[in-house]
Amino acid sequence: MAGDGAGVTGKSDPIITRLANEDKKWFYQKPNLLYLYLMLFPTCMGIELTSGFDSQMINALQIVPFWKIYFKDPQGALKGIIAAAYSLGAILSLPFIPMINDRFGRRWSIFGGSVVMVIGALVQGFSVHVGMYIVARMILGFGIPTCIVSGSSLIGELAYPKERPVMTSLFNVAYFVGQIIAAAICFGTNNIQSDWAWRIPSLLQICPSLLQITFVFFLPESPRWLITKDRGDEALAILEKYHGESDRGAEFVAAEFAQMQTTIKLELDAAKKSWLDLFKTAGMRRRVLITTMLGLFTQWSGNTLISYYLGDLLKMIGFTDTTYVQKINVSIACWSLVCGATVSLLVTKIRRRVMYLACTISLLLCYISWTISMERAQTAAQAGTPNNAANIATLFFIYAYSPCYNMGYNALTYTYMVEVWPYAERSSGIAFFQLFGRLAGFFTTFVNPIGLNSVGWRYLISYCCWLAYEVVFVYFFFPETFGRTLEELAFLFEDKHFADQANAAVEKVLNEKNADAISLGGEKGRSEVRENVA
Secondary structure (H helix, E strand, O other): OHHHHHHHOOOOOOHHHHHHHHOOOOHHHOHHHHHHHHHHHHHHHOHHHHHHHHHHHHHHHOOOHHHHHHOOOOOHHHHHHHHHHHHHHHHHHHHHHHHHHHHHHHHHHHHHHHHHHHHHHHHHHOOOOHHHHHHHHHHHHHHHHHHHHHHHHHHHHHOOOOOHHHHHHHHHHHHHHHHHHHHHHHHHHOOOOOOHHHHHHHHHOOHHHHHHHHHHHHOOOOHHHHHHOOOHHHHHHHHHHHHOOOOOHHHHHHHHHHHHHHHHHHHHHHOOOOHHHHHOOHHHHHHHHHHHHHHHHHHOOOHHHHHHHHHHHHHHOOOOOHHHHHHHHHHHHHHHHHHHHHHHOOOOOOOHHHHHHHHHHHHHHHHHHHHHHHHHHHHHHHOOOOOHHHHHHHHHHHHHHHHHHHHHHHOOHHHHHHHHOOHHHHHHHHHHHHHHHHHHHHHHHHHHHHHHHHHHHHHHHHHHHHHHHHHHHHHHHOOOOOOOOOHHHOOOOOOHHHHHHHHHHHHHHHHHHHHHHHHHHHHHHHHHHHHHHO
16 A cells, blocks of 8 residues: 555664553653643643634634624625634744744743734734734734644653653644633623623633743753754753653663664754755655645645534524524534544554544545535525424534544644654644645635535535545555654655664664673673563
């Protein structure tokens, strides 16, 4: 199969993965690692609270009567640009992200992006006209990509290898927590008889960013970034503190550090730290193709219809009461969180390609069914004889969409991006993913209200066609990355001798450790070595 065969040559022997899997201690039995994970939640996972809050807030505010009155009930292109301004701001910031990450590190990048979003939320909450509101949303969008790229990378680079896939998958799950909070707030302010019905939710978008500003410096810096800055002693100290609490902690950390140093040196020797590095080799160009398509897939799979225009969809099938619509809004957000969290816990059990293929195929079937039920519902409504069965079926498929989407495009997105891109190009690679995701998001959030108003249910057919293409692309082009550390995947598409060099460094350290055990422990040392080999 094309998706598997092309990636095998550069995968190294998973020595570090095997050592990590031999560790039988749970993370909560390791005080330092537990502290690290607890700090990652408000800082890195909390970043996606802002994205979830924004999508749900702009969705819910379109249902709030006083928002409609204040902004003169925007429709069509104006309504689209209000929602799409967030993505437009994000697009404008993307060229600067690799430079900021490389120069200032992951933590300061998160801090800087969060400050920008605080400013945007304040301007948004005190907007006096629609133009100011759109600019505020652009400022919010300008700050979020820096935080997302830095946060997703930092999770992958700090987490213990055994828990890394789950931790990076939970990054996107925080999106739904933000959605729930925004939906609940908008439901609570829906009946306020003043402009504060929409100003309060708009101002409260400041909260996730304040969390990051408060807690980010309680986290250590990325050891891999420190290695690139010739601060290996600090990197080693971080690994010893957070990855060295297992029974064979010293041996594991020494091997892991050797693998990081060797792999990053090989990467940097071949890289010039510019955007052109992404297109220099066949392996990099394949990463760019996969990244581009995944960025488009995450936004062109029909999710923005539900995230930004649920009110319009429900109105088309006869649900017009604002309180009832807000309840559906909250329930969908809660359901999405359950689906996203459940799938995230499965990423250590199910291979990546299997999850992505299940995701795309189920999305296609869901959208075909949704299109049919929507056609029945709208045809009956236009004939003056509402079809309640079709209305309920449409609502069912809106709920059914969530587990299908979460199976791949939520749970695996940043896990996969962190795995596919080697350290030297990781910031640029994820920024490239953000670029196409934001471009796709801008396009769909702008076009969706126009399409729904112009052709109704027929607009859904375009998504059915695109989803069919996604199934084919994933089958032929997505490589398998399951069950490896980041360094073991660094040369996934390159000549295997690079991976072999990194492995040789690991084996050298392990052999030295074993030799030390023999010389210091006599027969006891020999028995330990025999156990290690076994």
